[in-house]
Amino acid sequence: MLRARGDRWEYLAIEAALRRTAPPALTPEQRERIRARIMAQLGPQEAPAPPLVFRSRWVAVPVGAGLAATIIAGVRLLAGQYLGDHREGVVAGGRLVAGGRVVDEVERGQPALARTDATILFPEAGARFDAAAGSRFELLSAAGALAFRLDAGRFSLASDGTPVRLAGQGWSAAFAAGGVAAIEVEPGRARFTVFVGALTVTVGSAVCTAGPGETVLTGDGSCVVVPGNPPASSSTPGQGGANPGQGVDGGGNPAAPGQGGANPGQGANGGGNPAAPGQGGANPGQGVNAGGNPAAPGQGGANPGQGANAGGNPAAPGQGGANPGQGANGGGNPAAPGQGGANPGQGANGGGNPAAPGQGGANPGQGANAGGNPAAPGQGGANPGQGANAGGNPAAPGQGGANPGQGANAGGNPAAPGQGGASPGQGVNAGGNPAAPGQGGASPGQGANAGGNPAAPGQGGANPGQGANAGGNPAAPGQGGANPGQGGAPGRGR
């Protein structure tokens, strides 16, 4: 054919001309010159390009022993970047044997065995399928909906909206609109744990639908849904922890953070729940605890005075109890200053109820106590303000007396009595700052204000003690402050 003659140039002539114009072979000199040049420039080698590029959101999911603890909740492959030609499953990790050979793609109708834990991605479906080592399965369909037959082993599946159908011996299951689940298949039975979405499992005439956190067990021709705790979403655990911790702190039940949350006042007040200080007020005893007696929260509740303690004298809750009203009020029920008045000792004044200083004055002695100078109650009585002060500056009761209002302030800041009054709860808080135990310390100062020294949170803690003083142990407020902080930790414990 190439020998057909042309008008002027024959193919043979062209071929001959080409051969004659062929470049000369590489000379030894050229070869060595290029070699030296190349060898002198050899640098580091590049890592192989990743076969897949995808964005994913990971959700921690316990799938079972031997299988990775994480699976993808949503897989969105960048269209066509590396997988433009792949229409079905791509083996992105592990060794998968199908048809007697290791494959890098999963084809429909071909039983597959995972030699190792294997991951298969379905770019078009936006899904991921994991099979633990030794698992056997078959891809039945990848068009429209994904469909697998699961023969044996452990699997996990994540589909981002694409329906998925699963079939096994005597059962079938389906995600109508995607979901995440872990599946264990053994002869005669199967177990489905759903993490996201709703999975409907059919065994004979029995139909079981499981939602997040629930498990479906099949066997003996039937199925059963085992309820479970919905998996905490990424947005809730933190909150839970935060609250629980608080509650815990507050109420001090590390083992029952939720309860803590249930009793925010406690934790809040206690550890200082910023979100529910008022409740703390509502539960003075708790607040007291709130005040943060880690060692005796229950007592705190029992002894509102502890609220004073709340102010934070872990070592002297009994005293708080001795002055319950005080603590409570003192601890700072902003809502009930009158009571404080009723219970001047309540330190309310002491603790610093600006709204009822007079009452405090009415019961100076109490205030004094309230104020919390254990060493000088009489003086307190004499100097309600002192009590207040007591509430506040243990070192300057006389001044307190001099400035009863201050005592109230004592409850707080002589310079800002109103604040003290304004934040009696703070005093309580003082008992503990809901927002930040440390702040609580700060607040304690406020409480402190209440009890005392707003300017010295640490001192406040110390002061809380003052507030506590209010409730009254000036000597151990720091602990109170410290404890509130601990209150925060339970959250982490969760």
Added chain:
Amino acid sequence: MEESCHLGGEAIEGIRREVDALDDLAARVAAGDRAAFDELYSRMVDDVYAYVRGQCRNDAEAEDIIANVFLKAWRSMRSYRAGSGQFRRWLFAIARNELKRAWAQRKREAAPLPEELPQAAFDAPGLDVSTRDLLHRALAVLTPDQRDVVVLRYYGGKSHQEIAAILGKREGAVRALLLRALRTMRKAMDDAARPR
């Protein structure tokens, strides 16, 4: 020309051994073995040079391209799937890309250097300058695929089967490409030689 049709079992076995040897070397190079890379260079440089030199202007440019080809091969050797038996194809793909890059760069140059054909063109008996020029122009009108086949066949001395392996095409497709290339060249040379 039809030798590839009559390759015996021994020849095929030799090709297989060569393919396996190249893959082994590639695997060692991927592990950072410079001695293996040196061996790979020795085995492949002649073929790559013939392919490259036939499509660039002068020896210096060819040497630049060759150096780039092997340096790129070294850097990205881990991307080559050892055991696939496609090392030649992979390396020539790098060479083809380097040639394209060189051509693109040449187009951007404001004042291109005078072209220089292989010295053999001048030494070829009975091949005058006008014929050489015609041949050169005819090569220029070929498609990249056609030019690859012509260069590998006549400058590299490769059989159809070897060209098919290098370019990743079927042997029949290589033959068809070569036929179309020669037809195109003949037409281009006829048109150019026809008095106006």
